[in-house]
Amino acid sequence: MKSLKKRAGFTLIELLVVIAIIAILIALLVPAVQKVREASSVAQCKNNLKQIGLAWQSHHDTFKVMPSGGGDWSTSARVMVHGVPADYNSQSWGWMYQILPYIEQNNLWANKSDFEVAETPVFMYICPSFRGPIIRPYSQSGDTTTTLHAMNDYIANMGTSLGSYDGALVPSKHGYSGVSGLVRKIGDITDGTSSTFLVGEKFVDPAKAFDASNTSDCADDQGWVNGWDNDAIGCAEGGGVGTVTNDDGIAVELPKRIDPKQGDVDNCGQNFGSIHAAACMFVFVDGSVHAIAYDIDPTVYGRLCKINDGKPTGFEE
Numbered sequence: 680m681k682s683l684k685k686r687a688g689f690t691l692i693e694l695l696v697v698i699a700i701i702a703i704l705i706a707l708l709v710p711a712v713q714k715v716r717e718a719s720s721v722a723q724c725k726n727n728l729k730q731i732g733l734a735w736q737s738h739h740d741t742f743k744v745m746p747s748g749g750g751d752w753s754t755s756a757r758v759m760v761h762g763v764p765a766d767y768n769s770q771s772w773g774w775m776y777q778i779l780p781y782i783e784q785n786n787l788w789a790n791k792s793d794f795e796v797a798e799t800p801v802f803m804y805i806c807p808s809f810r811g812p813i814i815r816p817y818s819q820s821g822d823t824t825t826t827l828h829a830m831n832d833y834i835a836n837m838g839t840s841l842g843s844y845d846g847a848l849v850p851s852k853h854g855y856s857g858v859s860g861l862v863r864k865i866g867d868i869t870d871g872t873s874s875t876f877l878v879g880e881k882f883v884d885p886a887k888a889f890d891a892s893n894t895s896d897c898a899d900d901q902g903w904v905n906g907w908d909n910d911a912i913g914c915a916e917g918g919g920v921g922t923v924t925n926d927d928g929i930a931v932e933l934p935k936r937i938d939p940k941q942g943d944v945d946n947c948g949q950n951f952g953s954i955h956a957a958a959c960m961f962v963f964v965d966g967s968v969h970a971i972a973y974d975i976d977p978t979v980y981g982r983l984c985k986i987n988d989g990k991p992t993g994f995e996e
Contacts, residue, residue, distance in 0.1 A: 725968045735964075776796075834913035
């Protein structure tokens with residue numbers, strides 16, 4: 680008779696040890712992968728802002744002025760002239776629409792359907808760390824039916840007060856609050872292009888940010904085509920959570936972290952903020968991109984939002 684050979688195999692204890700080792704390796708690997716992914720998303724967010732800054736400069740090279748703020752929040756229809764979109768001089772849609780030809784989105788810019796343009800996400804206006812494309816139902820004065828609008832994660836700098844034009848980078852072009860005919864040139868930025876915010880990440884209330892059916896947050900309901908409104912512009916104006924009076928006597932609201940675990944934080948703000956853990960990203964007028972800490976000195980922050988107050992920021996010190 681042939682002798683029976685013992686089969687080699689794992690004992691139960693050995694199997695449990697192997698499983699435990701694999702579990703430990705996974706536990707170590709997942710945070711590392713998440714960190715790498717977030718680092719990549721932060722790099723992409725910075726690149727988005729860099730390209731936006733270059734687009735503003737290209738617009739200025741072409742027209743010798745910056746994009747306008749567009750019409751006020753109640754203006755829903757795009758201005759067309761002989762079948763072609765009007766330029767900054769009379770366009771009701773805001774700066775994100777006006778720079779489309781300079782971010783390789785000329786076809787979207789020229790599309791004759793307002794509805795199709797408004798509901799199309801522009802990925803350069805979306806921070807990959809945040810939430811991805813969000814398309815909300817939209818119903819506003821002037822619309823005959825509820826349409827869809829794609830949201831955005833970046834806003835242009837409106838200075839230190841939403842209702843004041845002194846020191847504002849993006850004033851209204853069409854008479855919001857009784858002021859009209861305003862547009863900016865590089866020469867207006869007497870504080871220096873390397874000392875002035877151009878565009879930064881937008882604070883969106885975490886209680887409403889991720890729900891595409893929600894239209895109640897006035898800073899995140901009309902989308903990237905919107906004219907001069909909270910959706911498209913922001914400022915350092917205080918009054919909400921985190922308001923501090925700085926050394927210039929201005930009440931500013933520092934950039935805030937968007938924490939998905941929080942509830943209702945700011946019902947209707949027009950402030951800068953970010954999902955990133957360490958800082959909020961901004962592109963300056965000179966095209967440089969910087970991470971601005973959430974605890975930045977409020978005096979420095981307020982001055983970075985102004986274009987012509989003549990005061991040093993100390994930002995590079």
